Amino acid sequence: MIDVDGVSVSFGDATVLDDVSLSVERGTFLGLVGPNGAGKTTFLRAVSGALPPDAGTIALDGDLLDELGSKAASRRVAVVPQDTAVSFGFTARDVVAMGRTPHRGRFEPSSREDSRAVDEAFARVDAEHLAARRIDELSGGERQTVTIARALAQETPILLLDEPTASLDINHQVETLELVADLVADGKTVVAAIHDLSLAARYCDELALLADGDIVATGLPESVLTRDRLADSFDARTVLRRDPVTESLGVTTLARQPDAVERSVHLVGSGSVAARTLERLVGADTTVTVGPVAPGDALAETASLLGVETIERYPHEPLDDPTLTAAREAIDGAAVVAVANPGLVAGDDRLYELLAGRSPLVVVEETGDRQPAPERAESRAESLRLRGEATDVRGVVDAVGRARPLVEADD
């Protein structure tokens, strides 16, 4: 349906699209994803004919776009641009009726066919109540709906949408994409630039990942969205998992740590403080090992999502010897040991022994979240705090960078 072949676009010296090729099958919902400035909008403008490419060809149904002419092209491709100009004083119905322009001759008055198409477009987006309102008095979301109706009135086999969900609340985001998916089910071919990777994965048949003016990957959402690709394209650490409700791929982006710390860390602890500590450390590109931790603990779950090497233990039992050995090896191999929730850790005799004399040490606690511990454990925790760099979760990366071995050898 759409065949893009070797398309390049430059603005002055800046190459925005570099030899991009892509085919979209009839009846496919293709999501265009990629970081800001990757060239998604430029790609859509090239496909719509608004921006003739410097090199390469675009064919719609086998016909070259640049040979079609504006009118013929607009009977095949309708566009919903990202920001729609406020067109003073026209009613929403006037604007949607303008979608019939490609089907009318210069001297032809509007036909019954035209008003049927306009009525249907309004019904399709469920916006009959907006028809008589002035377009410049509508909200951004309502205007977006009217623009989609305008594109539907065009009755084209291909629909291009540039960030259709960008200005919408979560409810309307889903409503809009449901509508687009329905249109695809009815046979339209859709290409949409979508920022939100989870929404893109949920609704699109296929994704094309665009980065630095080139298509990095195309295919099913699961095959396109991988941790490594997202790290390369977006320069972001992400967690990918199946959404339990929609069963589609969910993408969570980790907080980005400005100063990556190139020290390996072994994290001991449990619960949400430990889990959030782990997220920070992974976000800072630190090599981390975790454990021992019981399965089902928040730390264990996060570690498994992030693909962090984890030493598991049996819950509610003293540490067995193999686990202890593995933990000792991991601790000895790490440059820094981080202890989350020292009160809990110190309550476990064998675990506390592992930490005795270990340095450098980082102790992570949230003051509002400090667990009350038995007296003996509390005094041990206090000694850990004294020997290490005490910090909260937000400061953990800095603390890992600061942590130094103790000068006086106390063993």
Place this chain on the structure above:
Amino acid sequence: MRTDVRAVVWSVGLGALLLATIAVCTAVGPVDIAPTAVLAAILNELWLPTGARLTDGAVRVFGVTLLPFGVGLQTTHPFGFHVAETTRVIVVSLRLPRIALAAIVGFALAAAGTVMQGFFRNPMADPSIVGVSSGAAVGAVTFITLGGVIPFVGAAVPFGIEGAAFVGAVAAAFLVYTIATEGGRTPVATLLLAGVAVQTFLGAVVSFLMVTSPEGTLQRAYYWLLGDLGMNAAWEPVGVAFVAVSACFLLLLPFTRDLNVLMLGEEDAHHLGIEVERTKRILLAVSSGITAAGVAVAGVIGFVGLVVPHAMRLVVGPDHRVLLPTSALAGATFLVVADTLARSTAEVLPVGIVTAAVGAPFFLFLLSRREVHAL
């Protein structure tokens, strides 16, 4: 109501208002003539063709031969009211040509203003925005101030001052268009700024010409710059202006729907199948032409092209299919009334003073009442 029906209803209504205004305004003047006598005199002039034959002698307009032979129409005058000869001369030869000229020029300026405001999507756009008026001013003022001094200038221009103004207007518009066009595209913002720059420069040229003008030409140049419908109040220039303005207007009419779509922005218009650059070129050329025709015969008359489209947009809405014809007719009516005021004053003011004096407060009134902040 359907848009085309709305356009016809409004146009017929405003057309009738224009005719009524013309009849009333023709009665106004230093000699009192009853409106009924005016009507009788006008009706007496109406004729119907009953036949035609070729005659000797050529058809000439402004001294230029259009046809090598003459066409003699055999006509009949259906009305024969009794009208005094002095009344007939005053109405038909003195007042009506001037009023007709006012109507034609007002029609042209308001039509061009409507197109320019839509084209530029800018409420401050008026017909002279691409330098048409400034170019016409340079042409006319050059002719007035240097025409007598350098014989060549006076002799070389076929239609005299009107020809010089028309050529200057078209040349300026073309210059602005050329400056603003790059690689086949003419962004309206560039066009707007190029227009401002060229207008400023041409303004300097006009000022220079006037400061160094020979004795006795300054007042004439100044009157021209303020817009004066008295200088061409004769049937021949009225006829030429009528033909030029109607031709341009008929060319604009088929583009009213394109203008509507262009209001969505050029890229959206492209997506809706408009050949944007070609349409812009045509709209710019024709609206510059219609402005040039008006300015050439009447001088620079401000505010008609700015205020009238605004006012009509508030009344009939933004749809150019209705807005263009109604603005043009309202512009004609407005200028007829303004010129009647101008020639009723003791000094016989240039009409540009009246349009600005009436137009500016009216514009402020619109600003205070409705949102004219954005178009």
